[in-house]
Amino acid sequence: MRSAPQGRSKIYAIAQVILSSLGFLTSLAAAGILLSFGLFGGMISPQTASDAGVMLVIGWTSLLIAFAFVPALISAYFFLQGKSIPGLNKSIQKIVLVVFFVVWILSIVVVLLTSQYQALNLITSLLVLPLVLVPILFFFYIGARNLSLGNRLRAWGAVAFNFAITMPVVLMVELLLFAVIFLVVAVWLAGQPDLLSQIMRYSEQISNGVFESLEAEKMLVDLISQPIVLNGSILVIAILVPLIEELFKPMAIWFLAGKHLTTSQGFVGGLIGGACFAMLESLGAVGIPADSEWLFLLFGRTGTGLLHVTLSGMVGWGFASAFYNKKWGRAIFTYISAVTIHGLWNFFALLSGIVPLLPITEEMTNLPVILGQMGVYVLVLLFLVNLVLLFSINQRLQHQPAE
DSSP states (O other): OOOOOOHHHHHHHHHHHHHHHHHHHHHHHHHHHHHHHHHHHHHHOGGGHHHHHHHHHHHHHHHHHHHHHHHHHHHHHHHHTTOOOOOOOHHHHHHHHHHHHHHHHHHHHHHHHHTTOGGGHHHHHHHHHHHHHHHHHHHHHHHHTTOOSSSHHHHHHHHHHIIIIIHHHHHHHHHHHHHHHHHHHHHHHHTOHHHHHHHHHHHHHHHHTOOOHHHHHHHHHHHHTSHHHHHHHHHIIIIIHHHHHHHHTTGGGGGGTTSOOOHHHHHHHHHHHHHHHHHHHHHHHHOSOOSTTHHHHHHHHHHHHHHHHHHHHHHHHHHHHHHHHOOHHHHHHHHHHHHHHHHHHHHHHHHHHHGGGSOOOTTSOSHHHHHHHHHHHHHHHHHHHHHHHHHHHHHHHHHOTTO
C-alpha cells in the first residue's frame, strides 16, 4: 500500500477515470445499436445481409473498444486509492500469446465455413476480430518486448487516449482534407462538361437502383484515366495521408513530453498508438467474409497493421529523443522515414489496384504498368523492411534503455 497521489499525477489519474468512463459508456451504447441494426437488418432482406454483416463487424469492434477502456479505468482507480495496479506476469503473458495464436487459427477455419451462410453472420463477424487483432498484438509484442511505457497506468491510459482522442482527431483532419479535395474536384469538373454529365447520369442511375457493375467499372476507368485524377489520388494517398497519420498516431506521447519520457518509453507509446490505429482501420476495411478471396484482403491488412505499428513506434522513438535529450535531428529523420515508407506502401498498393483497370494505349507510358506489376513484390519487401525495423529498434533500446 503506497500513499495516494498528489498534484499533477492525481489530476492525470482523475482525467483518465473520466475519459475511460465516457469512452466505455459511449462505445457500449454504440455497440448495442450497431449490433441490433446489423442483426435485424440481415433478417429483413437477403439483399441487405452484406451491409448488415459489415455493421455487425463495426458493432463488435465498438464492443471491443468499450472493454479496452476498462483496464484504463481500473488502473486509474487503483492509482488514486494508493494501491498496486494488478497485471500479468511474463509466464502468463506467453500463455496468452499461445492461446491467441490458437484462436487465430481456429477463427480462419470457422470463418471459411460460416461465411457461406448469411444466417451465421453474427458468428462470422465476431471471428473477424481475432483475425485482425491477433497479428497486430503479435507485432506489438515483438516491438515492446522487455520494454515499457513506464507503468501500467500510463500504458492503459495511452490506449484509452488513442481510442478516445487520437482516432477522432485523425478522422477530423482527414475529413477536412477530403472536403478541400472535394471542392477542388468540383471546380475542376465544372470545366469538364462531358465528364460531369456522364457522372450525373451515373448518379441518377444509382439513385434509381439500375446501376450495373459494368457501368460502374466504366465510370471508374473514365475517371482514373484522367491524369489529374490519377496524379491527385497519388498525391493524397501517397503523400498527404502519410504526413497526417504519422504525425498524429503517436499523439498520446505529446502529453508525456514533460514527464522525463525516455526513448524506449516513446517507442512503446508509439507502438500503442500504431496498434490502436491499425486495429480500427483494418476492422473498418475488411468487412465481413464473402468468399475465400477475402483472406487475401485480410493478409493485406495484416501487412498494413505491421506498417502502422512499426512506423508509429519509430516516430514515437524520434519524438521522445527530442523530448528527452534534444535530438531533434532524429525526430525529423524518423518522421520523414516513416512518411516515406508509408507513402511507398500506399503508392504501390494504389497502383496494384488501379493499373489493371486502365486502358493501355500507345500514347500511355509503360511506367505505371511496370510499377503496378511490381506492386505485390514491393509490398512484400516493405513488409520485411518493417519487420526488421521493428525487431532491430527493440534490440537497440533494450541495450540502451536510457538513450
